[in-house]
Amino acid sequence: MAYPSIVHEAYQAELNAIREKGIFKQERFIHSPQAAGISVEFPAGQAPRRVVNLCSNNYLGMSSHPEVVAAAHKGLDERGYGMSSVRFICGTQDLHRQLEQKLTEFLGTEDTILFPSCMDANGGVFEAVLNDQDVMIADRLVHASIVDGMRLCKAMQDTFKHADMKHLEQKLQEHQDKRVRLIITDGVFSMDGDLAPLDEIVALAEKYNAMVFVDDSHASGFMGKTGRGVHEHFNVVGKIDIITTTLGKALGGASGGCVSGRKEIVELCRQKARPYLFSNAVPPPITAGALKVLEIVSASTERRDRLEVNQKFWRQAVPEAGFVIKEGASPIVPIMLFNAKLSQDVARDLFQEGVYVIGFFFPVVAAGQARIRTQMSADHDIPMLKDALEAFKKVGAKYGILGLDKKGIIEKYGI
Amino acid sequence: MKQTILDYIKNEYIDEDEADEVELDENTTLISSGIVDSFSMVSLKRFLEKKYSISIPDDQATPEAFNTVASIIQLVEKFKK
Numbered sequence: 001m002a003y004p005s006i007v008h009e010a011y012q013a014e015l016n017a018i019r020e021k022g023i024f025k026q027e028r029f030i031h032s033p034q035a036a037g038i039s040v041e042f043p044a045g046q047a048p049r050r051v052v053n054l055c056s057n058n059y060l061g062m063s064s065h066p067e068v069v070a071a072a073h074k075g076l077d078e079r080g081y082g083m084s085s086v087r088f089i090c091g092t093q094d095l096h097r098q099l100e101q102k103l104t105e106f107l108g109t110e111d112t113i114l115f116p117s118c119m120d121a122n123g124g125v126f127e128a129v130l131n132d133q134d135v136m137i138a139d140r141l142v143h144a145s146i147v148d149g150m151r152l153c154k155a156m157q158d159t160f161k162h163a164d165m166k167h168l169e170q171k172l173q174e175h176q177d178k179r180v181r182l183i184i185t186d187g188v189f190s191m192d193g194d195l196a197p198l199d200e201i202v203a204l205a206e207k208y209n210a211m212v213f214v215d216d217s218h219a220s221g222f223m224g225k226t227g228r229g230v231h232e233h234f235n236v237v238g239k240i241d242i243i244t245t246t247l248g249k250a251l252g253g254a255s256g257g258c259v260s261g262r263k264e265i266v267e268l269c270r271q272k273a274r275p276y277l278f279s280n281a282v283p284p285p286i287t288a289g290a291l292k293v294l295e296i297v298s299a300s301t302e303r304r305d306r307l308e309v310n311q312k313f314w315r316q317a318v319p320e321a322g323f324v325i326k327e328g329a330s331p332i333v334p335i336m337l338f339n340a341k342l343s344q345d346v347a348r349d350l351f352q353e354g355v356y357v358i359g360f361f362f363p364v365v366a367a368g369q370a371r372i373r374t375q376m377s378a379d380h381d382i383p384m385l386k387d388a389l390e391a392f393k394k395v396g397a398k399y400g401i402l403g404l405d406k407k408g409i410i411e412k413y414g415i
Numbered sequence: 416m417k418q419t420i421l422d423y424i425k426n427e428y429i430d431e432d433e434a435d436e437v438e439l440d441e442n443t444t445l446i447s448s449g450i451v452d453s454f455s456m457v458s459l460k461r462f463l464e465k466k467y468s469i470s471i472p473d474d475q476a477t478p479e480a481f482n483t484v485a486s487i488i489q490l491v492e493k494f495k496k
Contacts, residue, residue: 138454140452140454140455147454157457158457158458159454159455159457159458161427161428161430162430164430164431362449363449366449367448367449
């Protein structure tokens with residue numbers, strides 16, 4: 001063992017620097033299943049308190065759905081706890097094949113391959129299908145896992161301004177000499193809650209002979225009229241070459257992700273994608289639970305419809321109460337506070353009022369764009385949201401920000 | 416050179432609806448203020464290399480070297496020689 005003091009001290013200094021910047025993350029302990037209402041111990045050691053959860057990705061309320069839990073139990077009883085293998089050695093069960101087929105049907109693609117997570121799907125897909133004759137052109141606000149995946153790939157990297165089609169077109173023109181042009185975007189952007197204009201992106205891809213990649217993690221299960229995703233919302237199902245998504249949000253909330261799309265691309269991932277080849281198969285209780293989730297969301301749109309009702313209520317009520325929100329059409333509703341400290345203070349006070357939210361600031365979002373990200377769930381109901389709104393109004397009044405616009409908040413608190 | 420680089424940064428990194436709010440000159444910090452991040456910096460590096468027929472080694476293309484137009488000019492001058 002060698003853990004010299006020079007190293008030990010350097011680590012401590014780095015941790016102290018994170019604390020001094022005010023960006024040290026502390027976990028809060030939840031003493032109940034994941035749900036719209038949860039019991040939370042925070043700070044550590046305090047008695048847990050019941051709060052409304054406005055910051056989970058449990059969009060469809062599937063994380064603790066009794067039928068999903070029962071299906072996971074059955075999977076555990078009938079197929080065991082884990083696979084003790086990667087997929088291609090002895091880690092593939094009939095359940096994996098079924099889940100991949102069901103995801104293909106649900107997403108309207110040609111084929112699907114499961115990964116341990118969508119982070120892994122994004123980490124592996126680019127390197128598996130692109131080479132140094134190609135270019136990846138990504139929206140600047142794509143998820144960190146895409147940025148990491150792109151860095152592992154030998155293709156040229158380029159970016160375009162967030163959702164700016166003129167800029168994307170300029171980039172596509174610039175890169176006409178490449179073998180493959182791959183346009184890369186999130187479907188719903190996780191921090192802003194806005195949608196990638198996939199109809200326009202597909203039109204540009206057709207005009208400039210490019211492929212399209214969409215990470216639909218914050219959309220699969222509820223965007224579009226039957227919940228297939230942002231491609232359904234914009235009526236471009238079948239025109240997206242690569243969709244990555246997660247089973248860790250609306251589609252069950254446990255873990256697992258996938259690459260879904262053109263069959264050759266999926267097959268290349270099966271042969272070459274390193275996070276797929278060198279990581280254990282998704283465990284049986286999760287594959288069984290995810291199959292049940294897909295059965296439920298394919299049979300009825302009731303949950304995504306309820307989510308839409310909640311989202312519409314919240315998007316209307318929060319600005320009416322005097323807050324500034326980011327416009328969008330997703331259940332992610334950022335309440336803008338602009339100042340980093342203000343976002344932390346408001347989140348802390350809301351917790352005392354029974355509302356669990358997190359304040360985000362630079363570098364997670366752009367400097368001067370601090371916010372509280374609220375996320376709707378089908379498991380919320382209107383009375384619950386009305387109570388949360390009252391808490392927001394109380395805390396907003398305490399800080400004197402109700403009715404202030406961006407300029408007003410910045411004048412009062414600075415950036 | 417200064418104006419060429421400033422024009423490129425304006426077109427490449429500033430959203431049209433924010434163009435009036437952002438004051439940009441050779442001393443404006445680009446990286447630490449979040450106008451340019453490490454993910455989108457590659458296109459700036461490629462632009463400089465093409466425009467001035469130079470090659471900037473990756474270990475020299477640091478966030479510090481790209482933090483202002485003034486420091487970018489210094490970097491370009493170093494490799495033009």
